[in-house]
Amino acid sequence: MIDVVIIGAGPAGLGAAVAAAEHGLQVCVVDEFVKPGGRLLGQLHEEPDGKWVNGIEEAQKLYNQAIGLGVDIRCGISVYDLRKLENTWCVYTTDEMIESKCLLLATGASETPIPIPGWTLPGVMSIGAAQVMGNVHRVKPGEKGIIIGVNVLSVAIARELQLCGVHVESILLPQPGLLAGSAGNPEKMMESLLRLSHLAPSPLIRMGGKWVSPKLGARLFPKNGFKMWGIPIQLRKAALEILGDNQVEGVRMAEVSANGEVLPGTEKTVSADFVCIAGGLTPMAELASVAGCSFCYVPELGGHVPLHNEFMQTNLAGLYIAGNITGVESAKVARAQGKVAGLSMARELKALVYGGNEKLYAAVEEVTETRRNALIQFQPGIEEARKELHRKFDETYKQKLVSI
Amino acid sequence: MNSMRVNHHPVLGDLETHKEIKIYFDGQEYTAYEGDTIASALLASGVRTLRFHEDKETPRGIYCNIGHCFECRVKVDGKKTVRACLTSAENHMQIESCKALSASEVKGGTL
Secondary structure, three states: OOEEEEEEHHHHHHHHHHHHHHHHOOOOEEEEEOOHHHOOOOOOEOOOOOOOEHHHHHHHHHHHHHHOOEEEEEOOEEEEEEEOOOOOOEEEEEEHHHHHHHEEEEOOEOOOOOOOOOOOOEEEEEHHHHHHHHHHHOEOOOOOOEOOOOOOHHHHHHHHHHHHEEEEEEEEEEOOOOOOOOHOOHHHHHHHHHHHHOOOOOOHHHHHHHOOHHEEEEHHOOOOEEEEEEEEEEEEEEEEEEOOOEEEEEEEEEOOOOOEEEOOOEEEEEEEEEEEEEEOOOOOHHHHHOOOOEEEEEHHHHEEEEEEEOOOOEOOOEEEOOHHHOOOOOOOHHHHHHHHHHHHHHHHOOOOOOOOHHHHHHHHHHHHHHHHHHOOOOOOOOOHHHHHHHHHHHHHHOOOOOOO | OOOOOOOOOOOOOOOOOEEEEEEEEOOEEEEEEEEHHHHHHHHHHOOOOOOOOOOOOOOOOOOOOOOOOOOOOEOOOOOOEOOOOOEOOOOOOEOOOOOEHHHOHHHHHOO
16 A cells, blocks of 8 residues: 555646655656646746746656655556555556555536537537647647637737747637536626736727726627737627538628627627637536535635535545645646645654644645635636635535644 | 648748558548548548538538537548547548438438
8 A cells, every 4th residue: 555646647736745855755646648847737827027937847857856755656556446445545547556555636626518500510629639649749729710619728828839930810708608618608708808907919908908897898898809919809709600501611790789698680600710719617526526526606706616625625534635636726726736645644643743733824824815815716716715615615625634 | 742831831841751651532542641631641641521411412511620529530440430530541441421311311301
C-alpha cells in the first residue's frame, strides 16, 4: 500500500503531488489523458504586463518537479471505481487496482453542453475541445468557425483559435429555452462578459466594464456586436440550428431582444465549417459520488460540489479534493488548492514536521490570495460561497473528523 | 495532407518536427505524428466522422475531447469502444468507425 493516490494530473493534482512528496510521502498520480498537465495544457493567455503564459510550459515545470521528487505519474489510465476498506482506499483503474492510505480527487471540470438542433453533426465540438486541438495537438478544428455561447471562456478561447490561424466568424448566444438556461439570456451574458472587460483590447469595453449595468449593456448592445480582437461578439443574435448533411456547413441565426426573444423576420444563414458550443464549466465529481461523499449545490462554484473544508478534506476519512472539482476557478487557484491538499494529507499521515502546521495555514491563506488576484473571475461571489460551504462542513463534520 | 496542422504560431512557435507514423482508418492509410491522439491525427487529415449512431445511423465526431462524452468511440485493433480523443495513435494502428447496428442486433428494433 502506498501513501497517496491522486486522480488527475492537472495543476491541482500535480501541485498536491509535489507538496506531499516533499514531505516524504509515496505518491502515485493517474490521469486518463495521454499527457500530464490537465487543462493547463490548452491554456495560453496574456498577463496584464504583456507576458504570455503558456500552459504547456507550466505543466512541464510542474511535471519535472514531481518526477524529481520521485512521484509515480501514470497517464492513459482511467479510474472506474473506488472502494474504502477499513483504512485503505482501493482505486480500480484500467491498469490495476492501487491501494493507498489517502486519496485525492483532482478530476477538474467538464463543459456543460447546450444541445441545439444539429449539435451532433461532426464538426460541432465543445469550446475546450477546440482549444486542446489547436494549442496542444496543433490541429485546427476547421478554417471558419462560429462559437455558440458568450462567456469568459469562449471569448478567451476565440482569441486562442485566432492565434492558431482559424477565422472566428462570430460568437453568439444559443436560442433561449429550457436547455440553454441563462446562456440564452443577453443580460446574464453581458454580466459574464463584463467580468472580462479589464482584459479587453477595446477601450470601449474596458471602460464599459466599470460603469455599464448588465441590464443597460444588454439593451444598448449594438445589433452587430462589439468586436474583441476583430471577432464580433453578438449578444443580440442567437443560433437557432446548426446546418449540414454529413458535417457542419453553417448556422441558422436570428436577432433577439434584450430578453432573448427571437425577432421574427431576422433569420439568416451564415456558413462555417465548424461550430463550438460554450455552455460553461461544471465540477466533475462522479468519483466523489461513487465514493459516497456528501454534496452541496453551489451555483457560484459551477454546480454540485463535494462538501469540504478549507483543508480540502471531504466528509469521508482519508478522502481529499482539490482544483475544479471543488468549484470552477483558474488554474492558479487549483494549483494552490493542490498544495493545501498535499500538506493536509501529509498532516493526516503524520509526515508534517518542523512548523508543518504553519505551512498548512500559510497554504490555505495562499489560496485566498491567489483567488483575489485572479485575472478572470468565472463567477461573482466565489469567496463568500466558499466560506459558506466551509461553514456548513464544520457545522456537520468537524466533531467527527480526527485532527482538524 | 496535414493541411489542418498549425505549423506556425505567433506565441507557441513553430511546430516541432515529429516522427511520422502510418495509421489506418476504415482501411484507408493516413499519416500521423507521434504524440497525436487518434482524434487529432484524423482531424489533421480532414476526417471528422468517426462513427455512425447505432440506431439512427447519423454521423458523429469528437465532441468534448476529454473522454467524457464517448462520442468519439471507435474500434482499435479489434477492441471496441476506444475513445479516439484519449488514445495515442500508434504506427500501423488499425482503426474502424463504429457502424449502425442491424435490426437483429437492436433490442426490440430500437435502442
